Amino acid sequence: MKYSISLRVVHWVMAALIFGLLVVGFYMSNIEADAPDKYELYPIHKSLGFIVLMLFFIRVVTRLRSHIPVPPEGLQSWEVRLSHAVHGLLYISMFSMALSGFMMNSTYAYVEGLDMFGLFTVPDITAKSEYWNSIFHTVHETAAYILVGSLVLHLAGVVKHRFMDASENDVLARMV
Ligand code: HEM
Numbered sequence: 001m002k003y004s005i006s007l008r009v010v011h012w013v014m015a016a017l018i019f020g021l022l023v024v025g026f027y028m029s030n031i032e033a034d035a036p037d038k039y040e041l042y043p044i045h046k047s048l049g050f051i052v053l054m055l056f057f058i059r060v061v062t063r064l065r066s067h068i069p070v071p072p073e074g075l076q077s078w079e080v081r082l083s084h085a086v087h088g089l090l091y092i093s094m095f096s097m098a099l100s101g102f103m104m105n106s107t108y109a110y111v112e113g114l115d116m117f118g119l120f121t122v123p124d125i126t127a128k129s130e131y132w133n134s135i136f137h138t139v140h141e142t143a144a145y146i147l148v149g150s151l152v153l154h155l156a157g158v159v160k161h162r163f164m165d166a167s168e169n170d171v172l173a174r175m176v
């Protein structure tokens with residue numbers, strides 16, 4: 001049995017956005033301050049990151065309302081527990097990333113609101129504060145490493161069950 005179509009769609013849309021955001025995020029924050037593309041990438045990163053934040057809420061509601069397939073019977077109980085723990089870490093880290101990014105922008109003194117591709121502006125939800133800005137910055141950086149670590153485990157699990165296990169343990173088939 002597969003995950004519901006709505007959960008599969010939101011999983012893959014978010015997976016693509018999150019991969020893109022990780023690559024762009026590490027790239028843009030590590031290049032020289034005067035690199036020509038640096039400040040073109042920031043607004044794109046922020047707008048896509050805000051879309052991830054909105055999709056996160058849609059995903060939680062979708063997950064609560066849809067039927068989640070039980071793990072394949074051939075999995076060891078430690079594998080089931082580990083996969084649930086990794087899914088939990090992925091939820092926590094993707095939410096922390098998107099929220100801390102938004103809060104970093106909201107507390108940043110040199111911008112008013114979050115410009116969404118020049119189409120409209122999402123208002124700030126906090127006062128401007130250098131202190132809180134640096135806290136959210138640290139959360140954003142730290143959560144990035146937790147997200148990358150849990151993604152490595154997630155992908156290792158998918159590959160293991162697809163290529164090193166019996167075919168009835170292939171969890172990828174449930175998500176495509
Ligand atoms: C799930 C969503 C997001 C992911 C995966 C993500 C990922 C990243 C990564 C990997 C970095 C580099 C961290 C480092 O300095 O080592 C970064 C930096 C940054 N992100 Fe995000 N981000 C997300 C959402 C957001 C949002 C919603 C905003 C703002 C509205 C945002 C604003 C920023 C800013 C301003 C930086 C640069 C910080 C600096 O200059 O050091 N991000 N992001």
Ligand code: HEM
Nearest residue numbers: 011014015018019063083087090091094158171172174175
């Ligand atoms: C190429 C990248 C990816 C592949 C191949 C992949 C594959 C899968 C598969 C096969 C499942 C089903 C596991 C099962 O049946 O137990 C799954 C579930 C899940 N994946 Fe991914 N995934 C990818 C990227 C991501 C990313 C970037 C995230 C979030 C940061 C993510 C978060 C989750 C979560 C939380 C679940 C549990 C089901 C749910 O609540 O949506 N995945 N993934």
